[in-house]
Amino acid sequence: MQTALTVISPHQTLHTEVNPDMGPLVLLGVFLGLVVLRMPIAFALGIASFATAFVLDLPQPIQFICQQMAEGINSFSLLTIPFFILAGVIMSEGGIAVRLIDFANIFVGFIRGGLAMVNVVASMFFGGITGSSVADASSIGSVMIPMMEKEGYDRDYAVDVTITASTQGILVPPSHNAIIYCLAAGGGVSIGRVFLGGIIPGVFLGLMVMLIAYVIASRRNYPRGRRVSLPEAMRITREALLGLATPFIIVGGIISGKFTATESSAVAVVWALIVTLFIYRSLRIPDLARVFGQSVRTISTVMLLIATASAFGKMIALMDLPAIVMDAMLSVSQTPWVVLVMINIVLLFLGCIMDMAPTILIVTPVLLPLVTRIGIDPVHFGIMLLLNLAIGLLTPPVGSTLFVGCAIGNISIEKIVKSLLPFYLTLIIVLIFITYVPAITMFLPNLFFK
Amino acid sequence: MLRLIDAVLNLITILFKVLTQLLLVTMVAVIMWLVITRQVLHRASSWAEEISLVMIIWFGLIGATFGVRERYHLRMELFMKWMPRRPRRIIAWVVDALIAVAGVLLIVGGIPHILLTMDQTLPATKLPGALRYIPLPVTGALIVLYGVRNMLGGGSAADADSIDSHISPSDTPHGGKS
Numbered sequence: 001m002q003t004a005l006t007v008i009s010p011h012q013t014l015h016t017e018v019n020p021d022m023g024p025l026v027l028l029g030v031f032l033g034l035v036v037l038r039m040p041i042a043f044a045l046g047i048a049s050f051a052t053a054f055v056l057d058l059p060q061p062i063q064f065i066c067q068q069m070a071e072g073i074n075s076f077s078l079l080t081i082p083f084f085i086l087a088g089v090i091m092s093e094g095g096i097a098v099r100l101i102d103f104a105n106i107f108v109g110f111i112r113g114g115l116a117m118v119n120v121v122a123s124m125f126f127g128g129i130t131g132s133s134v135a136d137a138s139s140i141g142s143v144m145i146p147m148m149e150k151e152g153y154d155r156d157y158a159v160d161v162t163i164t165a166s167t168q169g170i171l172v173p174p175s176h177n178a179i180i181y182c183l184a185a186g187g188g189v190s191i192g193r194v195f196l197g198g199i200i201p202g203v204f205l206g207l208m209v210m211l212i213a214y215v216i217a218s219r220r221n222y223p224r225g226r227r228v229s230l231p232e233a234m235r236i237t238r239e240a241l242l243g244l245a246t247p248f249i250i251v252g253g254i255i256s257g258k259f260t261a262t263e264s265s266a267v268a269v270v271w272a273l274i275v276t277l278f279i280y281r282s283l284r285i286p287d288l289a290r291v292f293g294q295s296v297r298t299i300s301t302v303m304l305l306i307a308t309a310s311a312f313g314k315m316i317a318l319m320d321l322p323a324i325v326m327d328a329m330l331s332v333s334q335t336p337w338v339v340l341v342m343i344n345i346v347l348l349f350l351g352c353i354m355d356m357a358p359t360i361l362i363v364t365p366v367l368l369p370l371v372t373r374i375g376i377d378p379v380h381f382g383i384m385l386l387l388n389l390a391i392g393l394l395t396p397p398v399g400s401t402l403f404v405g406c407a408i409g410n411i412s413i414e415k416i417v418k419s420l421l422p423f424y425l426t427l428i429i430v431l432i433f434i435t436y437v438p439a440i441t442m443f444l445p446n447l448f449f450k
Numbered sequence: 451m452l453r454l455i456d457a458v459l460n461l462i463t464i465l466f467k468v469l470t471q472l473l474l475v476t477m478v479a480v481i482m483w484l485v486i487t488r489q490v491l492h493r494a495s496s497w498a499e500e501i502s503l504v505m506i507i508w509f510g511l512i513g514a515t516f517g518v519r520e521r522y523h524l525r526m527e528l529f530m531k532w533m534p535r536r537p538r539r540i541i542a543w544v545v546d547a548l549i550a551v552a553g554v555l556l557i558v559g560g561i562p563h564i565l566l567t568m569d570q571t572l573p574a575t576k577l578p579g580a581l582r583y584i585p586l587p588v589t590g591a592l593i594v595l596y597g598v599r600n601m602l603g604g605g606s607a608a609d610a611d612s613i614d615s616h617i618s619p620s621d622t623p624h625g626g627k628s
Binding site: 034035036037038039040041042043046047050060062063064065067069070073074075076078079082083086258259262263266267269270289292293295296297299300301303304305306353354355357358397398 | 549
């Protein structure tokens with residue numbers, strides 16, 4: 001406590017001596033400085049906000065920031081995030097991965113490089129249930145990577161396919177990152193539209209990953225998978241569809257207007273519990289303590305980020321930073337496609353060095369006014385943003401999915417990054433398509449919401 | 451002494467972990483009740499939304515304190531990896547101290563909000579409005595406790611050294627990242 005209280009005094013001197021124009025410098029400087037020093041990002045956001053509130057000489061700065069933090073998580077649609085994550089954890093702890101892998105095998109197993117194809121398709125389904133690339137890579141990967149190796153696939157290839165495919169979960173609805181985007185956008189963007197917007201880009205990404213995986217598989221002469229007998233296929237399909245109902249409940253509920261996003265996510269949690277406890281019987285009541293504990297951990301990490309990022313966002317808005325960034329970008333070029341190139345480069349760079357949720361929370365309020373100004377739909381921008389940052393999950397130095405894939409495959413990051421090159425290229429091609437062909441994203445939202 | 455502190459902190463942590471897990475389950479139940487009253491009884495529950503909004507603040511803020519104790523909040527390992535051991539340990543100690551300071555700020559900033567909203571009542575449930583702000587100082591207090599404990603007994607130094615031995619702060623399934 002003694003030390004804790006002495007460190008506070010520098011702020012009080014800042015309070016009187018520094019002029020208010022220092023605000024942006026303090027906000028970004030303190031934030032970046034603390035992040036570099038390995039302070040948890042959520043805390044760096046909060047402390048930078050406190051420091052800026054002092055520098056700007058706001059009345060009652062401490063109270064003001066605390067108020068912003070509480071307000072930031074006091075939103076009804078925010079409840080979807082804990083519920084999605086909970087439903088996803090229940091499903092993946094309840095052994096959905098193996099069932100989805102068997103299910104995917106029915107459709108694509110017989111192709112050359114069958115297990116790679118199965119990996120991608122299973123990832124698409126799994127992503128639809130959990131919306132998390134890391135959970136996807138670890139659940140699907142821990143089954144698929146050893147299986148692929150046993151069948152004669154190279155280990156680096158198995159890891160490449162697993163982690164690249166797992167990025168589909170970020171785009172395919174329901175994705176809690178899409179909701180974080182909607183929240184960061186300030187409530188003006190409908191969750192239903194962003195969910196629908198993610199479907200075609202997610203599937204397109206999956207198909208492109210399958211294509212590159214197939215090309216490599218043919219070259220290296222990887223085997224075809226096994227065929228499944230009809231009765232077996234029936235059983236597998238029945239079990240998998242029960243699990244796959246979760247994303248349909250959520251997306252269907254929202255689009256039909258029958259449920260709000262929050263309500264449908266709660267229904268999804270109950271459904272996930274019914275399926276795993278009573279139908280699969282893969283979880284027992286005592287297991288639930290572990291499931292809830294795991295969920296609290298993931299959810300509260302995100303919640304604290306949202307709380308402190310909304311204080312940070314409030315400071316950004318108070319100092320008019322979005323307008324400054326907009327002027328700077330537009331002074332380089334006013335041509336939409338050039339601006340989009342710049343935005344993509346900035347986002348890819350941020351994706352490399354930052355984690356996903358904090359980047360969405362910080363970048364959205366700054367860039368959204370700019371992109372709407374040049375005529376980009378917020379839904380289209382959201383999907384672009386998610387894809388950029390999803391690519392960032394696979395890139396060092398900060399790439400959580402990459403790390404998880406390497407840990408599960410027991411292979412060095414350097415080796416994987418080298419073998420990932422054709423996959424990176426594929427993802428960049430997908431990104432270019434999604435950036436410059438808005439229809440890929442906007443077709444479904446425009447179809448369902450007129 | 452440290453063992454006594456740890457025993458107390460463990461007890462507190464378990465109590466609050468049970469609280470957050472109960473809150474999570476209750477929030478699902480409350481929203482299910484909202485769905486049932488709206489879809490089946492055609493009269494949406496008036497209190498469900500209000501009470502779940504109070505619970506989400508409690509849940510979100512208090513849940514985040516365990517991440518301080520167990521050090522699983524997202525952070526960037528990259529730059530400190532290049533730092534020699536001694537300065538790295540000192541920086542880790544300062545960062546832990548700053549986290550405790552952030553806890554103090556939450557207490558200092560939260561209590562006035564409680565006092566201001568003491569007399570207000572929430573429209574549907576008639577609960578005191580201050581309920582929404584009580585989690586701020588509670589969270590702050592937990593962060594101070596956990597943060598200070600992290601600094602004691604070489605805790606910060608051990609954490610600084612841990613960069614070399616693991617590849618990611620949360621390389622477990624659902625490790626908080628997406």
